[in-house]
Amino acid sequence: MSQHRVARAAVFSAGSWGTAIAKILADSGTDVIAHARRDEIADAINTQHRNPSYFPDIELPAALTATTDPAAALDGADFLVLSIPAQTLRTNLAAWAPHIGDGTVIVSLMKGIEQSSGQRASQIITDVTGVSADRVAVLSGPNLAREIMEGHPAAATVACLDEDAAHRFQKACHTGYFRPYTSTDVTGCELGGAVKNVIALAVGIATGMGLGNNATAMLITRGLAETTRLATAMGAHPATLAGLSGLGDLVATCSSPLSRNRTFGTHLGRGLSVEEATAATRQTTEGVKSAEAILALAHAHDVEMPITEVISALLHEKVTLAQAAAALMQRPPKPER
Numbered sequence: 001m002s003q004h005r006v007a008r009a010a011v012f013s014a015g016s017w018g019t020a021i022a023k024i025l026a027d028s029g030t031d032v033i034a035h036a037r038r039d040e041i042a043d044a045i046n047t048q049h050r051n052p053s054y055f056p057d058i059e060l061p062a063a064l065t066a067t068t069d070p071a072a073a074l075d076g077a078d079f080l081v082l083s084i085p086a087q088t089l090r091t092n093l094a095a096w097a098p099h100i101g102d103g104t105v106i107v108s109l110m111k112g113i114e115q116s117s118g119q120r121a122s123q124i125i126t127d128v129t130g131v132s133a134d135r136v137a138v139l140s141g142p143n144l145a146r147e148i149m150e151g152h153p154a155a156a157t158v159a160c161l162d163e164d165a166a167h168r169f170q171k172a173c174h175t176g177y178f179r180p181y182t183s184t185d186v187t188g189c190e191l192g193g194a195v196k197n198v199i200a201l202a203v204g205i206a207t208g209m210g211l212g213n214n215a216t217a218m219l220i221t222r223g224l225a226e227t228t229r230l231a232t233a234m235g236a237h238p239a240t241l242a243g244l245s246g247l248g249d250l251v252a253t254c255s256s257p258l259s260r261n262r263t264f265g266t267h268l269g270r271g272l273s274v275e276e277a278t279a280a281t282r283q284t285t286e287g288v289k290s291a292e293a294i295l296a297l298a299h300a301h302d303v304e305m306p307i308t309e310v311i312s313a314l315l316h317e318k319v320t321l322a323q324a325a326a327a328l329m330q331r332p333p334k335p336e337r
Ligand SMILES: NC(=O)C1=CN([C@@H]2O[C@H](COP(=O)(O)OP(=O)(O)OC[C@H]3O[C@@H](n4cnc5c(N)ncnc54)[C@H](O)[C@@H]3O)[C@@H](O)[C@H]2O)C=CC1
Pocket: 013, 014, 015, 016, 017, 018, 037, 054, 083, 084, 085, 086, 088, 092, 109, 110, 111, 112, 143, 144, 145, 146, 282, 283, 284, 286
């Protein structure tokens, strides 16, 4: 890519985070096109500068356009930004892959682990497309989409094995309200994002049960400990888990009623069944789909993840709320690490 040409990005798809990153990229001066699945969403973005399904109240930049044609979206793209449910990535990407250019950097925004393989999104991307790992980046951090759409400040980490590619995407999405940092720790960045969703389910459950702020702080802190144990066992740098994509995202997600994972947990904590909580949830809730796969990674790497274990059991309705709380509190006493 020439240093002087405006970068071009294709964002797949126009859900909550996809729409928000498309706005960020457009506001940063990047030439951006969103791929929507539905004609009416693409039409509304092109003609009314709105996404009626996700942010009907917020005007989008006039420079942001949309299409339902993947080939048109990917034509000449420097960046393919992927923001769809992690469990659907493999199938969708296989269909889009023939349109991806040789030099396109693929950026994952997804915070989930594939149930069937235990793979992170970046691994699925290299698997499906055959691109080298240094052409795959991850953007992750405390980035509740609605806050960003409203123009509130936020920061995130862009991780890529190729630092130059990370810098190019950093430049493409840096605005007055969005501050990206770079990293080369793709594994740490992705695991921080995926596991925090499971911890947010736990915090939501505790909130729904009315267990208080001490319980919330305990779950966040011990949740970070088990996330760090898993991530470092899988090759991540511990500092990544203390950064924006680790602690930062954990705190934002566990604190905010905007989080779908925390909200799902709150429903469970108030006594809804998993089926009822699922019916009450319209948007992607990655922790529900990823908890078991994360636990399988923990077992494979011989790492203890008691919170993830209890949440996975609760999601399979193998334990009651009271049994789940007791299982965490009555574990054998141990040193803090
Ligand atoms: N919403 C947020 O604040 C943030 C979300 N994320 C992550 O971004 C990813 C996407 O989440 P959201 O945009 O929030 O979800 P969403 O539910 O708002 O949007 C999902 C998007 O994927 C599309 N989609 C749904 N099912 C599909 C399928 N089977 N095939 C193809 N496309 C499909 C939808 O049409 C929509 O465009 C998730 O991994 C999430 O963890 C990351 C940071 C912030």
